[in-house]
Amino acid sequence: xxxxxxxxxxxxxxxxxxxxxxxxxxxxxxxxxxxxxxxxxxxxxxxxxxxxxxxxxxxxxxxxxxxxxxxxxxxxxxxxxxxxxxxxxxxxxxxxxxxxxxxxxxxxxxxxxxx
Amino acid sequence: xxxxxxxxxxxxxxxxxxxxxxxxxxxxxxxxxxxxxxxxxxxxxxxxxxxxxxxxxxxxxxxxxxxxxxxxxxxxxxxxxxxxxxxxxxxxxxxxxxxxxxxxxxxxxxxx
Numbered sequence: 001x002x003x004x005x006x007x008x009x010x011x012x013x014x015x016x017x018x019x020x021x022x023x024x025x026x027x028x029x030x031x032x033x034x035x036x037x038x039x040x041x042x043x044x045x046x047x048x049x050x051x052x053x054x055x056x057x058x059x060x061x062x063x064x065x066x067x068x069x070x071x072x073x074x075x076x077x078x079x080x081x082x083x084x085x086x087x088x089x090x091x092x093x094x095x096x097x098x099x100x101x102x103x104x105x106x107x108x109x110x111x112x113x114x115x
Numbered sequence: 116x117x118x119x120x121x122x123x124x125x126x127x128x129x130x131x132x133x134x135x136x137x138x139x140x141x142x143x144x145x146x147x148x149x150x151x152x153x154x155x156x157x158x159x160x161x162x163x164x165x166x167x168x169x170x171x172x173x174x175x176x177x178x179x180x181x182x183x184x185x186x187x188x189x190x191x192x193x194x195x196x197x198x199x200x201x202x203x204x205x206x207x208x209x210x211x212x213x214x215x216x217x218x219x220x221x222x223x224x225x226x227x
Contacts, residue, residue, distance in 0.1 A: 007139045036218075042220055042221075043119075043205055043219050045218070046216070046217065049215060051214065057192035067216050073196065090158065101146055101148050101170075101171070101207075101209055101214060102160050102163060102173070103160060103207075103216065105158035106157075108157065113176045
């Protein structure tokens with residue numbers, strides 16, 4: 001069984017400041033890792049993913065995440081946030097060996113960007 | 116390419132009734148998964164269908180069921196609704212052999 005921990009339920013930050021949203025996972029097998037973003041009254045949008053290869057993955061809007069196998073972490077970072085980044089962010093894992101698609105999500109982190 | 120669509124977007128039902136939600140995946144995607152999102156339990160996996168067969172199942176009671184049609188469209192049904200079934204139900208689709216899931220906007224179900 002897998003689990004995902006997002007320790008911070010809310011993260012307030014000023015515009016143009018850097019931010020890190022933390023994600024730790026627990027799994028007895030190798031996993032794929034994802035970050036999804038949810039804006040109010042909308043579904044989830046895939047922000048970035050780690051499937052294999054380079055442990056540092058980047059999104060088109062400036063977010064990046066680094067897979068750290070020894071620390072079982074996949075923290076999300078952005079060097080300078082914008083008001084439009086205000087949303088809820090979910091970290092998720094998928095079992096590589098399980099077959100099919102079954103995402104286990106963390107409880108989410110509400111990022112609030114203030115002027 | 117059109118995204119994942121879900122109908123209806125909003126639904127109000129009475130306790131004890133049943134409800135059917137519909138999901139149309141992205142064209143060419145054969146895997147459809149369903150998730151329930153509530154403030155208390157967060158995002159929880161319900162089940163996944165691939166080529167009209169249930170491939171994965173979460174830990175929900177038998178009142179929750181689903182099916183998939185030959186065109187990959189999927190429906191989920193909840194019978195004997197309870198107040199606790201009030202939630203946002205999200206559908207996601209993915210291509211064969213891909214772990215990237217694309218989500219629809221969800222159906223907001225309110226049980227009174």
